[in-house]
Amino acid sequence: MTRAAVPPRIIRTLKDLRRQIAKYRTAGETVALVPTMGALHEGHLTLVRTARRKAQRVVVSIFVNPTQFAPNEDLARYPRDEAGDVAKLAAVGADIVWAPVPEEMYRPGFATRIEVNGAAEGLEGAFRPHHFGGVATVCCKLFSQVTPDVAVFGEKDYQQLCVIRQMVRDLDLPLAIHGVPTVREKDGLALSSRNRYLTPEERAAAPALAAAIRKVAETVAGGGKQATAIKSAVKSLEAVGFGPIDYVAVADAETLGPWTAASGRPGRVLAAARLGSTRLIDNVPVPKAKA
Ligand code: PAF
Numbered sequence: 705m706t707r708a709a710v711p712p713r714i715i716r717t718l719k720d721l722r723r724q725i726a727k728y729r730t731a732g733e734t735v736a737l738v739p740t741m742g743a744l745h746e747g748h749l750t751l752v753r754t755a756r757r758k759a760q761r762v763v764v765s766i767f768v769n770p771t772q773f774a775p776n777e778d779l780a781r782y783p784r785d786e787a788g789d790v791a792k793l794a795a796v797g798a799d800i801v802w803a804p805v806p807e808e809m810y811r812p813g814f815a816t817r818i819e820v821n822g823a824a825e826g827l828e829g830a831f832r833p834h835h836f837g838g839v840a841t842v843c844c845k846l847f848s849q850v851t852p853d854v855a856v857f858g859e860k861d862y863q864q865l866c867v868i869r870q871m872v873r874d875l876d877l878p879l880a881i882h883g884v885p886t887v888r889e890k891d892g893l894a895l896s897s898r899n900r901y902l903t904p905e906e907r908a909a910a911p912a913l914a915a916a917i918r919k920v921a922e923t924v925a926g927g928g929k930q931a932t933a934i935k936s937a938v939k940s941l942e943a944v945g946f947g948p949i950d951y952v953a954v955a956d957a958e959t960l961g962p963w964t965a966a967s968g969r970p971g972r973v974l975a976a977a978r979l980g981s982t983r984l985i986d987n988v989p990v991p992k993a994k995a
Contacts, residue, residue: 711794712764712801718849721802725763725851734759737852737879739843742766743783743897744792747858747887752796754884755856763850764793765802767809771817772838783897802850809845817841823866823960827974828985831950836867843868844875852879860886860894862974862987866960886986888914894986901982909944910979913986916940917973920952924973925991927965930954941977950976950983957989965993 715721728735736759738751748764755762766789773779790801817837824836847855857865865883872881886894892914893899893907902910916937923933937952956963957970965971971990976983 710797712790712798714790714801714803716804717808718804721800721849724800728761733761734853735761735763735850737846737850737855738762738764738798739846739855739857740764740766741768741782741897742789743785743900744789745887745895745897747860747895749792749796750887751856751858751884752793752798754882755854756797758854758856758882759852761799762797763800763802763852764798765846765850767802767804767806767842767846769809769838769842770806771810771841772835774832774834777832778898783900802846809842818844818871820867820871823863823870823958825960827951827953827955827960828863828976831976836864839864840867840871844871844877847872847877847879854880854882856882856884858886859883859987860896861985862972863960866958892918894984896984898982898984901980903980906945906980906982909946910984912941912944913946913975913977913979913984914988917952917975917986917988920954921971921973921988921990924954924965924971925993927993937975946977946979948978950978952977954990963990965990 715724725735736755738755740748752762752764766786768782770779793801818840820836820840829836857868859865869881888894891911893911894914920933920937924930934952938949941949952975954963955972955974957972963971972987973990974987976985
């Protein structure tokens with residue numbers, strides 16, 4: 705039997721998790737963590753395959769983290785399919801599924817929250833002010849629980865990746881953060897657990913988001929004006945039914961502050977927009993200017 709066919713062990717208590725991680729460490733094995741909220745798709749499985757190349761053992765956490773959702777957001781309807789997730793993980797070869805119940809993650813009296821600024825400000829931070837504090841707090845806990853050598857995140861949530869890198873740097877957390885490029889459908893739509901909310905008509909319009917930000921990226925890489933490129937992206941999105949458009953922005957790929965081609969630094973184009981009742985986010989790199 706190949707290792708990939710062995711189902712992962714599902715662990716629900718911190719005590720059992722620590723015992724299993726200690727066994728790996730005693731055997732001299734390295735550990736990678738892939739934090740998820742479940743409803744796994746090919747994008748997540750790509751993260752797990754990457755994690756397998758980075759370490760001898762792979763832990764996938766499945767935890768729909770209530771502290772990163774505002775009361776008006778989709779916590780209650782966020783898709784959950786643990787059995788389906790575990791079957792997919794068996795096929796790609798995760799060793800552990802760390803799936804604590806909310807009370808195991810946030811015990812009675814829990815009252816600590818990491819405050820994140822810098823990369824967390826603006827963009828998603830402006831529209832979901834509570835969000836990155838919740839993400840940083842749960843990721844910090846996951847890092848402390850699993851003690852991974854490396855944690856693997858998707859570039860799909862690009863600002864989240866920047867915030868996590870910043871937190872790890874600022875708090876001297878002893879692990880590496882590895883970002884993995886976004887996996888897309890053939891028509892360009894970035895894979896997301898929330899895509900399943902889209903109606904067939906919305907699904908047909910959804911790839912316009914990736915196309916619009918790609919066009920902005922090409923324009924600004926070639927020296928075109930950011931404001932004009934963004935305006936025409938917004939117009940093209942509205943024309944196919946997106947709205948409101950929360951932002952289309954060009955940012956420094958590391959700090960997420962302002963970017964200009966003259967800086968010589970990598971840039972990123974990021975966007976968030978509603979399509980019907982679903983909020984989609986996406987981002988692409990600004991291509992390097994041709995010498
Ligand atoms: O990207 C996600 O699925 C979540 O924000 C994460 C990193 C698992 C934290 O809950």
